[in-house]
Amino acid sequence: MIGKGACMSTAERKAIDRALARHADVLEKTRRARAEMTPEEDAAITADALNDPDNPPIDDDAEFMSWDEARARLLGRTQVALELDVVERFRRAGDDWQERIDALLREAAPAE
Numbered sequence: 001m002i003g004k005g006a007c008m009s010t011a012e013r014k015a016i017d018r019a020l021a022r023h024a025d026v027l028e029k030t031r032r033a034r035a036e037m038t039p040e041e042d043a044a045i046t047a048d049a050l051n052d053p054d055n056p057p058i059d060d061d062a063e064f065m066s067w068d069e070a071r072a073r074l075l076g077r078t079q080v081a082l083e084l085d086v087v088e089r090f091r092r093a094g095d096d097w098q099e100r101i102d103a104l105l106r107e108a109a110p111a112e
Helices: 010-036 039-050 067-075 084-092 097-108
Strands: none
Touching: 084 097
C-alpha cells in the first residue's frame, strides 16, 4: 500500500489508471445493460433468483447490519460503554474480568 507522501513510479500510476478505466467501463456496461433490460428479461432473472436459495433477490425494504453487528450476533457478544477506571479495576483483579462483569450485569438485570 502506498503511504501518504510516497512516490509512485510511472508504471504504478499507469497500472492504477488502467484499473480505474476498466472499473469505469464495467460500471458503464452494467448501467447500460440494466437500462436496456426488458420486463421479460427482468422477470426471468427474478424467477431464477427466487428458485436459488443461496442467492435470493434483495427487495427495496431489505435491512442490512454492519459487520460488527453480525459478528456480535454470531459470537453472542455486544459492546458496552464502561468508564475506564471501572474496567481497569476489574482487569487488575484478574484475567476473568469480562466474565465477572457479565455475572454482575446478569445479576443486576431485571427479570424477564
